[in-house]
Amino acid sequence: MELLLNGINGNYLRNILLNAAKDTERVDAAVAYATENDLLFEWCWNNKLPLRYWGRFDEQVPVSIPVLEQFLARRSGRYVCKLVRQFHPKVIWWRGSGTYIGSANLTQSAWWNNVEAGVFLTEDELVDGGHDLQLEQFFTEIEAHAAPLTQELFDLLSARSKELTRRKIAQKDAAEAFAATTTSIVVSGMADRRVISEG
Incomplete structure (x- = not known):
């Protein structure tokens, strides 16, 4: 088992790709948020490895339109x-090859910058612990509740994404002001409230 903590221990999720291709028969990925094609997805396409991906569906469009476009363009059972x-x-x-279970989404920040925490279990470790059977059950269960990506679903999400972009532009100044807030201000404000409540 490997512990993947990104910058904390120098072990990143992206490192798994360096050696996984030779043993991998197929990739099954259940990852809520995906904004980038050039992480796991292109690796699968370039290595001609079948890929089954399950992402999140909600009003925030957690799987980006460019990612959805690439899947729709392929229209392949693979x-x-x-x-x-x-x-x-x-x-x-x-x-x-093995399985990653952790906190990282399929985003540049998760694979390169964020503090993330996860583990990688080799295929032997999965089998020895009976975890492969539990993972099979996990993927079977999510498959039972999943909707396939269709042109109609893509069009709905694309329209929603455009609306979210319009709103983001309209709120740009407020968002930048909030982003400029440092956590020291937040901590200081919490300390001030404690003094007032204790006084």
Whole structure:
């Protein structure tokens, strides 16, 4: 088992890709948020590995339009994208190689910058602990509640994404002001409230 803590221990989720291709037969990924094609997805396409991906469906469009476009363009039984409501896992099974279970989404920040925490279990470790059977059950259960990506669903999400972009632009100044707030201000404000309540 490997502990993946990104910058804290220098072990990143992206490191798994360096050695996984030779043993991987297929990738099953249940990851709520995906904004980038050039992380796991292109790796699968470039290595000609079948991919089944389940992402989150909600009003915030957690799976980006460019990601959905790539799946829709392929329209292949080898590269399947399905969406699920009330869905928040981050599990990637490189079948034959091992499984990541942790906090990282399929985003640049999660794979390069964020503090994330997860574990990677080799295929042998999964089998020895009977975790492979539990993972099979997990993927079977989410599949039962998943909707396949269709042109109609894509069009709905694309329209919603455009509306969210319009709102974001309209609120740009307020968002930038909030982003400029440092956590020291927040901590200081909490301390001030304690003094007042104790006084």
